[in-house]
Amino acid sequence: MQIRGLGHVFRPKYRLKISGEIRESGVWWWKAPNGQRHSTGQRSYDDAQRWALDRASEMRLGQAPSVGAPARYDDLERMLLDDWEAKGRRGIAQAVARLKHLRRAFSGWQAAAITSDRVTGYAVRRKAEGAAPATVNVEIAVLHRAFVLAKRAGRLRDVPIMDRLGGVRHRTGTVERGDFEAVLAQMRARYHGALRFLYWTGWRRGEALSLTWQHVDLAAHEVRLAAENSKTSKPRIICYAALPELVQLMDAQHTARRFSPYVFPGKAGRPLDRTALGKAWREACIKVGVPNALIHDLRRTMTRDLRRANVSLAVAMGAVGHDSLEVHHGYSPVSREDQSDGLARLEALRSGEPVQRRFAQFKAVP
Numbered sequence: 001m002q003i004r005g006l007g008h009v010f011r012p013k014y015r016l017k018i019s020g021e022i023r024e025s026g027v028w029w030w031k032a033p034n035g036q037r038h039s040t041g042q043r044s045y046d047d048a049q050r051w052a053l054d055r056a057s058e059m060r061l062g063q064a065p066s067v068g069a070p071a072r073y074d075d076l077e078r079m080l081l082d083d084w085e086a087k088g089r090r091g092i093a094q095a096v097a098r099l100k101h102l103r104r105a106f107s108g109w110q111a112a113a114i115t116s117d118r119v120t121g122y123a124v125r126r127k128a129e130g131a132a133p134a135t136v137n138v139e140i141a142v143l144h145r146a147f148v149l150a151k152r153a154g155r156l157r158d159v160p161i162m163d164r165l166g167g168v169r170h171r172t173g174t175v176e177r178g179d180f181e182a183v184l185a186q187m188r189a190r191y192h193g194a195l196r197f198l199y200w201t202g203w204r205r206g207e208a209l210s211l212t213w214q215h216v217d218l219a220a221h222e223v224r225l226a227a228e229n230s231k232t233s234k235p236r237i238i239c240y241a242a243l244p245e246l247v248q249l250m251d252a253q254h255t256a257r258r259f260s261p262y263v264f265p266g267k268a269g270r271p272l273d274r275t276a277l278g279k280a281w282r283e284a285c286i287k288v289g290v291p292n293a294l295i296h297d298l299r300r301t302m303t304r305d306l307r308r309a310n311v312s313l314a315v316a317m318g319a320v321g322h323d324s325l326e327v328h329h330g331y332s333p334v335s336r337e338d339q340s341d342g343l344a345r346l347e348a349l350r351s352g353e354p355v356q357r358r359f360a361q362f363k364a365v366p
Contacts (some may be wrong), residue, residue, distance in 0.1 A: 072110055133168045
């Protein structure tokens, strides 16, 4: 095909070394106006024509044409991991676990072949394998991020639309004080300190387990969370002088301290193992009859209790480390008890109001 002034696409010919037979390449190439030749990576004439027109349009706009080896899924994954590493994102190990299923499905694929319908098919297959919709949606979000990075780097022209699965169930569970104490009674004492700290602070499990004594001021009753240990990469401080149980807990942990720098130490001076803690928690919850309770529910419990105590939003969000109102409200769902209490407050307000007729104060205009 000849494109006046914009180069043309063609299929190059080559000669077999053994037989000398002349064959034509199955892939279309583009000869740019400057004489340079680039593979379109397309085997269809129409697709190659569109590809060439896109490159020519970029040149007309003064942009460098995005040519080169077609990006593959493995390139996208590498760019994604490099971006996470460069930005110092926490939770890279969990992200790599998400990539395992994506790699199994798309490794070796050209990125252009991973279209919207194929992403939807991937989501349906993962759901059929037993993956929760929320898990599949996280994997799709990771894939979408990889495509965005590739487009930003000039390796892709477009990012396909990736629809998420519906039917995601958002956790709303909380742990009442009686159930919490019953669960602790079934667990070893070495786990009590970390769990009580999580109950009274609402911090994330990883934030509590990585806490060291250099970030604790026992005299001022303050705990400071370092930015590198925070999920949001922002430092946080909690002044716990008004919480007698937390004061006693921190003093007891310091008294029992040996050689470990961690507030909640595990074996050989290392931080308490989160996997062992989670396993012990699940076993204890089953014994006391609350098998669905999670350690993370302590965070929701703290957020809910802060709201019920009429603590200001700014203080509550700062205490638990929430950056947005949407996330904060998601951790504090309104229960039937909250609605009942709110309506009781409304009744108390209205029952004390004198019966008035505002409009009776105005005389009728003749």
